[in-house]
Amino acid sequence: MRHVREILRLSLDARLSTRAMSQHVRTGATTVRDTLRRFTRSGLSWPLPPEIGDADLEERLYGVPGAKPGRRKLPEPDWPVVARELKRKHVTLHVLWEEYRAEHPDGYRYSRFCDLFRRWEGRLPLVIRQSHAGGEKLFLDYAGDTVPVVVDRRTGEVRGAHIFVAVMGGSSLSFALATWTEQFPDWIAGNNAAFAFFRGVPQLLIPDNAEVAVIKACHFYPKVNRSYTDMARH
Structure with a gap:
């Protein structure tokens, strides 16, 4: 939530451009725009009321009304495509997550996206582990x-x-x-x-x-x- 609060401060207090905010918090412009759009829809005011903690802010911005615990209600990424794209130069999970969120603004947050990918990756067939002796x-x-x-x-x-x-x-x-x-x-x-x-x-x-x-x-x-x-x- 630190980045969310910083994006809100830079936008509503400092009046920086999307590009400037993206460079400052080191995240994609898509994420910055999505954060501001969610804040506008949340009905919250700025500055945030003192009683709004990080958990409350996350729920107001990213909560999924009506979603039952343990059941996925969000668009599922194409994990084989994600794995294949990661083999390309300069491609990271964060880049792929930003592309996913651009297509699905209400999709998984970055931490959840990474967690689900690691779980999917863990179900793949095991590969042979190579061992190397020192100096060999x-x-x-x-x-x-x-x-x-x-x-x-x-x-x-x-x-x-x-x-x-x-x-x-x-x-x-x-x-x-x-x-x-x-x-x-x-x-x-x-x-x-x-x-x-x-x-x-x-x-x-x-x-x-x-x-x-x-x-x-x-x-x-x-x-x-x-x-x-x-x-x-x-």
Whole structure:
């Protein structure tokens, strides 16, 4: 309820725009508009009466009249679609919840949305859990997006840096290095920098189908860059 009260204060006292309120409370503009619409329909006045606590405010804004305990009266999200969308870059449960609420303004609140998704997810078939011994495997790849780096403060010139990432399988200890390209020299430099950071070499190097290292991906017999294979053997 802290965000609800803050949205009401910013709107009714500070008179901020929807966009400004969204940035201030770090939530979507759809959520801000929905909160204000619910407050208008609730019949409450601002400032809120002292006797209106968080539970009362939640009931007045989000309560479902006539709903029986233990029975869902709200539109059910398409959980398989939610799970599939979560695999895309930059997609979070909060983003998907905002899309759901835009389509169903009277739908589940965010906390309930997350709870129901976790319950649905818990009913899925179990997957094989992998175990990694300490120092055995080092997973390597480039992160998906580049990071803007100012290379000339006078002109404001910006270049995109590629982020090389190495993670130890046993401990999840991680190393990251910014490079200008994802070409082979930078890949090898990233590997060597990771070895120096970890102060040792693992038994296995596992590039996650990085194009610079894996020429042809295959579950059983991937074709790895010959020079990279020579470095690993060395």
